[in-house]
Amino acid sequence: MSFRLASVCLVLCLSFQAVASPPLPEEAAVFLRDHCVDCHDGPEGEGGFNLSSLPDNLENSAALAKWSRIIDRISDQEMPPIDSEQPESLESKAFVQNTTDWITDFQQKKFARLGRVRSRRLTNLQLERTLHDLLAIDLPLATQLTDELRSAGFNNIADAQAMSHFHLQSHLAVIDTALENAIAKVFDRSAPKRTNLNAQRLCRENPRRRCREPEMMDGKAVVWSSGVTYHGRLPSTTASESGWYRFTITASSLNEPEDHGVWCSVRSGRCTSGAPLLAWIGAFEATPKAQERVFEAWIPKGHMLEIRPADATIKRGRFRGGQIGTGEGAPQNVPGLAMHSIVMQRIHPAGSAETTQQHLFGSLELEMANHEIRLSPKNIRQDLELQVRKFANRAFRRPVTTTQIQPFLNMVRTGIAAGQPPLDVLMACYRGILCSPRFLYFVEPVGKLDDFAIANRLSYMLCNSMPDTVLMQLAREKKLHDKSVLRDQTERILKEHGEMDFLTRFADQWLDLVDIGFTEPDRKTHRDFDPIVQNSMLDETRYFLSDLLQQDASISRLINAEHTFANSRLARYYGIRGVTGENIQQIELDKDSNRGGLLAQGAILKVTANGTNTSPVLRGVWVSERILGKHIPPPPENVPAVEPDIRGATTIREQLQKHVSDRACAACHVHIDPPGYALENFDAAGRWRTSYSASRQKKKPAEIDASFTMSDGREFKNFQEFRQLIAENPESLARNFCEKLLVYGTGSSIHFADRRKIDKIIEQTADSDYGMRSLLHATIASDIFLCK
Numbered sequence: 001m002s003f004r005l006a007s008v009c010l011v012l013c014l015s016f017q018a019v020a021s022p023p024l025p026e027e028a029a030v031f032l033r034d035h036c037v038d039c040h041d042g043p044e045g046e047g048g049f050n051l052s053s054l055p056d057n058l059e060n061s062a063a064l065a066k067w068s069r070i071i072d073r074i075s076d077q078e079m080p081p082i083d084s085e086q087p088e089s090l091e092s093k094a095f096v097q098n099t100t101d102w103i104t105d106f107q108q109k110k111f112a113r114l115g116r117v118r119s120r121r122l123t124n125l126q127l128e129r130t131l132h133d134l135l136a137i138d139l140p141l142a143t144q145l146t147d148e149l150r151s152a153g154f155n156n157i158a159d160a161q162a163m164s165h166f167h168l169q170s171h172l173a174v175i176d177t178a179l180e181n182a183i184a185k186v187f188d189r190s191a192p193k194r195t196n197l198n199a200q201r202l203c204r205e206n207p208r209r210r211c212r213e214p215e216m217m218d219g220k221a222v223v224w225s226s227g228v229t230y231h232g233r234l235p236s237t238t239a240s241e242s243g244w245y246r247f248t249i250t251a252s253s254l255n256e257p258e259d260h261g262v263w264c265s266v267r268s269g270r271c272t273s274g275a276p277l278l279a280w281i282g283a284f285e286a287t288p289k290a291q292e293r294v295f296e297a298w299i300p301k302g303h304m305l306e307i308r309p310a311d312a313t314i315k316r317g318r319f320r321g322g323q324i325g326t327g328e329g330a331p332q333n334v335p336g337l338a339m340h341s342i343v344m345q346r347i348h349p350a351g352s353a354e355t356t357q358q359h360l361f362g363s364l365e366l367e368m369a370n371h372e373i374r375l376s377p378k379n380i381r382q383d384l385e386l387q388v389r390k391f392a393n394r395a396f397r398r399p400v401t402t403t404q405i406q407p408f409l410n411m412v413r414t415g416i417a418a419g420q421p422p423l424d425v426l427m428a429c430y431r432g433i434l435c436s437p438r439f440l441y442f443v444e445p446v447g448k449l450d451d452f453a454i455a456n457r458l459s460y461m462l463c464n465s466m467p468d469t470v471l472m473q474l475a476r477e478k479k480l481h482d483k484s485v486l487r488d489q490t491e492r493i494l495k496e497h498g499e500m501d502f503l504t505r506f507a508d509q510w511l512d513l514v515d516i517g518f519t520e521p522d523r524k525t526h527r528d529f530d531p532i533v534q535n536s537m538l539d540e541t542r543y544f545l546s547d548l549l550q551q552d553a554s555i556s557r558l559i560n561a562e563h564t565f566a567n568s569r570l571a572r573y574y575g576i577r578g579v580t581g582e583n584i585q586q587i588e589l590d591k592d593s594n595r596g597g598l599l600a601q602g603a604i605l606k607v608t609a610n611g612t613n614t615s616p617v618l619r620g621v622w623v624s625e626r627i628l629g630k631h632i633p634p635p636p637e638n639v640p641a642v643e644p645d646i647r648g649a650t651t652i653r654e655q656l657q658k659h660v661s662d663r664a665c666a667a668c669h670v671h672i673d674p675p676g677y678a679l680e681n682f683d684a685a686g687r688w689r690t691s692y693s694a695s696r697q698k699k700k701p702a703e704i705d706a707s708f709t710m711s712d713g714r715e716f717k718n719f720q721e722f723r724q725l726i727a728e729n730p731e732s733l734a735r736n737f738c739e740k741l742l743v744y745g746t747g748s749s750i751h752f753a754d755r756r757k758i759d760k761i762i763e764q765t766a767d768s769d770y771g772m773r774s775l776l777h778a779t780i781a782s783d784i785f786l787c788k
Contacts, residue, residue, distance in 0.1 A: 024056040025102055031095040032070075035080055035087050058106045068752050069633065071099050078667065078711075100755075107753035115446045115788035116754075120158035120747040122440055122460075124148055125505070127174070129465035131434075134395060135182040136359045138244055138350035140298055144177065146170045153626070154509045156747045175434045179427055185348075186357045186366075187373055193240075193346040201236045202339055210323035212271075217330065220338035222254065224329035225262070225309040226317045231324060232308030232337070233271035237344055239299040247295045247305065248343040253286035254336035257314060261285040262335045263532050263569050263582075265310035266295055268303050278306060283532045285568060285582035286337050296347065309337050311569065312530035361426075362387050375422035384412045384422060388429045396438045397466050398452035398475075408432055442747070444788040451475035454786060458489065461745035461780075463497040464505055483781045490780055503545045510740045511598075511626060512607045513538060519611030521685040525693060528573055529685045536570035537602035537686065539584045544601065547586065552771035555734045559597045559627075560727040563588050570602070575688070594688045597723055599623065599679065602686030609684035616653075616676025623675035628726065629736030630671050653677065653705060670711045677708045678722035734762050734770040741779045757784050 032051060040051040055063045073079040075096045080086060087095075122130060124142040132138060146167045151160040202221035204213035212231045214221035223232040239245065253262040263285050267278040281297045286309075317334040319325075329336060350356075357366070364387055367374040375384075388408050392400045408429045415425035433439060442460075444453045455467040455475040467475070471489060479485045494502060508514040516538060521529045543565035548557055564587055571579035571587065574595060579587060589596045598604055608619045624630040681704055683689050691701035707717045716722040726733070738761050739750045750758075761778045768774040779785060 021056070021058040021106060022102065025098045028095055028098045028102070031087070031091065035085075039080075039084070058103060064103070064752070065633070067099065067103060071096055071103075073667070076711075078670075100752075104753045104756065107751055111753065111787075112447070115444065116751065116784070117444065117746055117748040117788055118158040120156065120442045120444075121161055121163070122442075123156050123464075126156075126460055126464045127171075127440070129463075131174075131178045132350055133465050133468075134359065135178055136351045136356040137178060137181050137185060138298075138348060139177070139181050139242070141174050141178060144170060144174050150509070152743070152749065153512055154743050156744070157749060158747045159749070171440070172435065175431055179430060179434075182356050182360055183373065183427075185353050186360060187368060189353055192348070195344040197234075197236050197342045197344060199340060202234055202342060204326075207326045210321070210325040212322075212324060214339065215324070215326040215329070217338070220252075220340060222329070222336050222338050223308050224317045224324065224332075224336045225311075225314050225334045226319055226324070226329075228319055228322055228324060229273075229276075230271040230306055233306045234304055234342070237305040237342065239301050239303055241346075242301045243299065244347050244349055245297060245299050246343075246345045246347050247297070248292060248345075249284075249295065249307065250290055250292045250340040250342070251284075251286050251307075252290040252338050252340070253288055254338050255333055256286070256288065256335055260568055260572065260580075261287045261582075262309050262314065262337060263311040264307060264337050265531055267306045268297060268299055269306065270302060271304055271306055279303075280531065280535060281305075283310070283535065283569075283582070290338075290340055296349075305342075307337065307339065309335055310530055310532055311335075312533075313528050313572070362390055373423055375426065380422055381412060381416050384416070384426055384429075385409050387426065388412060388433075391430060392433050394466075395433050396436070396443070397456050397472075398443065400438075404438065446788050448787050451478050451480045453788075454480040454486070457745065457785065458486070458780065459493065462490065462493045462502050468493075481786075486781055487777050490777060499549065500542060500546050503549065504542050506741075506744055507541060507545055509744065511541070511604060512622075513541065513603055515607050516603055519606075519609070521606075521611050525612070526683070526685040526687075528687075532569050533573050533602070534606070536567055536573075536584070537606065539567075540565045540570060541598070541601050541603045543584050543586075544598070548772050549776070550773070552768060552773035554730060554769040555737055555772055555775065556727040556730045556770070557597075558733060558737075558772070559599065559723055561597050562591075564595050564601065573687070574602070594681070594719065597727075598627070599675075599723060600682070600719075605679070605682045605686035606684070608679075611684055614680060614682070614684050616680060617672060618676075619679045620669075620672035620674070620676025623679070624671050626740075627733070627736060628671075628675070629732055629739060632668050632672060635665070635668070674708045674710050674716075674722065675726075678706050678716065678719045680704050680706050681719050730770045731762060734765060734775055737772065738762065738775055738779050741776060742782075742784055745779070745785055754784055757782060 037051055039046045040049045042050055042052065049066075054066055056067075058064050058067070070079075074092055077092075124145040127145065128141040131141060146164075148155040149160045149162065151157040199216065199219055199221040202214055203216045204211050207216065212228060212233055213235065214223045214232065216222070237247070247266075249266070251264075256262050263283060265283050266281040268281055269275060269278040271278070279297070282295045284291075284293050314335045315333075317324075317329050317332045319328060361375070364383060365376050365378075367376050389400065389405055392405055392408060396404070411429050411432065412425055415428065416422070442453070442456060444457075449457065452472075452475045455471040458480075459465060459467040459471055470492070471480075474480050474485060474489065480489070516534060523529075544561070547553075547565070548561075553561075565584050566574065566576065566579060566587055567582050567584050568579050569582075571577075576587060576589070576593075576595065579585070594600060608622045609615070610618075621632045624632050681688055681690065689704065691703050693701060706719050706722070707715070708722075709715050710725060714725055716725055735758060738758055742754070742758075743749060761775070761782050762770070764778045765771060765774040
């Protein structure tokens with residue numbers, strides 16, 4: 001098989017025979033004619049909705065979405081409107097039942113033929129981690145791949161995954177990079193490099209030169225608090241080769257504030273104006289007593305560390321010309337960081353060279369000389385064929401058949417017969433295997449998944465990589481259809497591979513946390529915000545979710561928890577007193593606290609704002625769809641968007657009143673506005689406020705009114721009351737959490753036909769008060785998860 005042919009194999013061209021869509025049931029048609037057509041007939045129908053033109057072809061996704069919305073609005077008694085003649089309750093229920101059966105039956109027949117999930121490929125992260133585990137390497141690869149589309153926040157939705165020549169090109173390049181890195185690692189058996197950097201080596205070489213490196217002071221390498229870019233860059237930490245490094249930093253503070261230490265950031269980059277971006281590594285709170293801290297990070301060749309005071313609330317020194325001269329900082333009495341030493345060591349998180357050799361070559365004999373690796377098997381062709389078969393079994397994540405492996409065995413025979421070096425032949429086979437659809441795509445039979453498909457779906461959901469040896473052995477033994485085995489394996493994977501990693505990757509997409517750096521809060525209005533606060537916000541949400549999952553806490557506590565997680569810097573930003581230490585820790589909140597629960601966490605509040613101001617519409621839609629599980633359709637084309645008036649001429653509440661009075665808008669805003677207004681007390685950077693900022697037109701700040709009425713008529717006066725109201729309905733919160741887990745785990749959006757099966761999942765967890773771990777287990781054991 002040629003390399004070009006192997007590449008072309010990535011493109012799957014599947015043609016399916018359409019499933020005939022049955023007509024709308026006669027009883028449902030009569031109900032619509034009697035109660036709906038009068039108001040929704042023709043182009044001028046209320047809300048811009050013309051019922052007479054709505055096709056009953058369920059193959060039409062737009063029509064299906066409208067039929068789903070009709071069912072939901074009648075089921076929720078939103079339609080017909082209160083001021084219209086109402087149908088009998090039994091009549092409405094019969095309509096909902098008939099149309100639900102109509103759509104569900106159609107979709108289930110379609111799923112039986114084609115599967116619920118179409119062909120789905122590995123995401124960039126999943127491809128990277130699979131290559132890591134397959135080859136025992138650790139270099140970043142996902143960033144070298146073509147950017148992924150996200151659908152409703154998720155990047156693994158099969159229907160949204162594209163495959164173009166750009167994807168093929170980047171995939172081939174990454175495969176070559178991974179194989180070359182693995183070969184280089186096997187050849188390089190040198191001991192990991194360790195560099196001890198004392199204060200002298202961390203400082204500037206010429207004490208008289210004004211620059212941005214630390215200065216020597218009392219035997220320490222000192223960096224002052226300032227606004228100078230790259231102040232604290234350390235050329236002596238420049239990586240001579242790309243790789244993972246462990247940094248052991250010993251440091252103390254200078255001139256620290258009275259009530260806290262000097263918070264410092266650790267970042268990496270070229271630290272030059274031509275390459276301004278810096279990668280976040282971590283942060284710490286320096287104190288007068290020297291402490292040792294350890295950080296691990298991937299450092300590209302030529303990049304160095306930048307370590308500096310980074311707390312936006314502390315006093316900053318002033319230095320002319322963007323450079324700092326020795327002795328210029330001390331007289332200003334600003335906080336500073338004194339570095340005693342740094343130990344820099346090259347590490348290999350993925351394992352030793354011996355591990356990589358075993359993954360690549362198995363029992364094949366190697367000869368390494370003159371910067372080359374040679375294979376010298378006794379039975380060269382048979383041994384290569386055996387190794388290729390073993391590699392394909394691991395790469396395809398299921399046993400390969402004779403038909404599937406034959407093209408690669410032919411490559412071995414052709415290459416050896418042509419006198420090609422055995423290593424080149426082997427690498428060509430590996431390249432072909434890693435360009436096969438069976439490697440890049442999930443192989444899932446229509447209907448119930450086989451054990452290997454279950455192993456893959458479970459592993460990629462929980463750790464974004466290929467199944468480990470334990471899962472594969474259970475798949476061979478056909479034990480993964482046993483619900484107790486599935487539960488035990490879920491617990492084992494979370495324990496061994498990291499519960500925090502699962503929640504981090506899941507929340508990044510479910511809650512849009514991956515977008516937290518998309519906007520930068522305006523420094524004029526958010527002076528206390530800094531990168532340390534932002535990264536602490538992410539930790540707060542991740543530790544919070546991990547705690548709830550570990551405790552199998554009721555899903556209601558996702559909203560009304562009376563605790564949160566923070567370090568001293570984030571607590572100070574929130575105005576929570578009595579928190580000390582740089583580590584994220586659980587904090588019990590006062591009863592009158594504005595914090596507690598997901599909706600009061602800074603990371604959530606930041607990703608739902610634009611960095612400058614807030615919008616009840618944006619936040620309301622986000623909360624409705626990501627937390628409450630209420631899909632909000634796009635606004636009608638004839639309705640203009642409403643943006644906050646930054647000149648302060650009117651309040652956002654006044655601007656939105658016209659939407660509530662317009663029936664075309666009110667249907668959605670009855671769901672959007674309650675959470676949107678409830679969150680108005682939080683600004684764009686996640687801090688609590690009681691009024692909007694003053695403006696030139698309005699010198700007196702406008703007070704914030706967070707009160708509103710829920711769609712079911714219940715009223716709330718403030719955020720705390722709103723939070724309690726939605727926590728009182730755990731079923732809807734549980735349903736939403738279950739749906740997001742299914743999307744993340746199966747790679748498919750939620751279909752209408754899934755509704756009744758999801759109802760069963762929710763019912764199974766009622767005894768645990770809809771515990772979050774119980775919901776995870778019930779989701780994984782569900783028919784939806786265990787079928788294609």
